[in-house]
Amino acid sequence: MSNNNIVPLDTYWMPFTANRQFKANPRMLSEASGMFYRSDDGREVLDGTAGLWCVNAGHGRKEIAEAVYRQLQKMDYAPPFQMGHSDAFVFADRLARIAPAGLDRIFYTGSGSESVETALKIALAYQRAIGQGTRTRLIGRERGYHGVNFGGISVGGMVSNRRAFPTLPGVDHLRHTHDPLRNIFCDGLPEYGVELADDLERLVQLHGAETIAAVIVEPVAGSTGVLLPPRGYLERLREIATRHGILLIFDEVITGFGRLGAPFAADYFGVTPDIITTAKGLTNGSIPMGAVFCGRHVHDALMVGPENAIELFHGFTYSGHPVACAAGLATLDIYENEGLLTREATVLDTWRTAIQTLRDAPFVIDIRTIGLVAGIELAPRIDAPGARAYDAFVDCFQSGLLIRTTGDTIALSPPLIVDTNHIDRIVTTIQSALSRVT
Numbered sequence: 001m002s003n004n005n006i007v008p009l010d011t012y013w014m015p016f017t018a019n020r021q022f023k024a025n026p027r028m029l030s031e032a033s034g035m036f037y038r039s040d041d042g043r044e045v046l047d048g049t050a051g052l053w054c055v056n057a058g059h060g061r062k063e064i065a066e067a068v069y070r071q072l073q074k075m076d077y078a079p080p081f082q083m084g085h086s087d088a089f090v091f092a093d094r095l096a097r098i099a100p101a102g103l104d105r106i107f108y109t110g111s112g113s114e115s116v117e118t119a120l121k122i123a124l125a126y127q128r129a130i131g132q133g134t135r136t137r138l139i140g141r142e143r144g145y146h147g148v149n150f151g152g153i154s155v156g157g158m159v160s161n162r163r164a165f166p167t168l169p170g171v172d173h174l175r176h177t178h179d180p181l182r183n184i185f186c187d188g189l190p191e192y193g194v195e196l197a198d199d200l201e202r203l204v205q206l207h208g209a210e211t212i213a214a215v216i217v218e219p220v221a222g223s224t225g226v227l228l229p230p231r232g233y234l235e236r237l238r239e240i241a242t243r244h245g246i247l248l249i250f251d252e253v254i255t256g257f258g259r260l261g262a263p264f265a266a267d268y269f270g271v272t273p274d275i276i277t278t279a280k281g282l283t284n285g286s287i288p289m290g291a292v293f294c295g296r297h298v299h300d301a302l303m304v305g306p307e308n309a310i311e312l313f314h315g316f317t318y319s320g321h322p323v324a325c326a327a328g329l330a331t332l333d334i335y336e337n338e339g340l341l342t343r344e345a346t347v348l349d350t351w352r353t354a355i356q357t358l359r360d361a362p363f364v365i366d367i368r369t370i371g372l373v374a375g376i377e378l379a380p381r382i383d384a385p386g387a388r389a390y391d392a393f394v395d396c397f398q399s400g401l402l403i404r405t406t407g408d409t410i411a412l413s414p415p416l417i418v419d420t421n422h423i424d425r426i427v428t429t430i431q432s433a434l435s436r437v438t
Contacts, residue, residue, distance in 0.1 A: 048412050056340065140215075257278070
């Protein structure tokens, strides 16, 4: 039975939501287990988005709930400044073991946005520590998403996130990698566009390498519609950054923890950055938490001066929260025991093949897949961008499938426990929805 008539809707100001539109016809979830949500009117809803790219091991994992309960009973909170608790160190050590080689210094945050802010500050602090204090410029990329704090929206390149707020000075952007004219319906990584990485070289010539501290990119841009890097693009970006003394930051808040069939996108692409930002799958979405993985060379550059001096004036009240660490440790156990960080290639092939069958569905103008991620781009309505995808989103929800849309692109990222039956249901539900969207 629906609870909409008794839930007070007016007081909650919802994030990234058309509040008036939603509250006129709410879509409410009440339970979750495995691959499914349950709506408040009792319908089963298949989760095609892992919540919000975060519930990688599926919903309702008792192992995580029990670990959280035990920790709450034992110690609910511990201050992270000048104090510690064992799980924060144990969790960091466990994370370092699955990190790309050398990225084994972990700084805790409370979210992906906080991870990005932390990474940017660490990059600036590193350059200053090695005597490169003139390096204060940050380079992002068009159509990039790096959270909603001022640093994140400044290096980010999604217009709607930037236009309403001032951004930091001294920031520039690479061009994005989306090239539908040359890479339409490509199966795998785009063949064309590696030369776009040379934008970093162009910006070096424009601003001077001595002014640039770091460049930050998503290996796969998720929030802007699943934009894939062209073959060789990340390798070339790494080479240019190294040659000019610029730190390379990978924002892996989405791609981290098995989303591409490898622990991190850095592993998948064979390109190691200097810093990785994470969150979301870190605790399976159960408790808010983020973590920044730093190269040892970055960390050690700041470990100088008097031993009683604070090396980095930065941190959060909830850095390394004991309950979040307990959830994270339980999550890592699940990933390890079920092999979710390196999901077998057969499932990934089934996913890619099934999604590609939608290329003949109404209004589909491009499809992009990698790992357990897909972007299905729809032709926009004239004078109503985003409306067609939104209608498909509502139709799918009514039909028992949760998808995500960004602009006129349907973005899919199911929990890593997805099987063939779930994949078939996702594809057939979207196919049916698109046949009804006019």
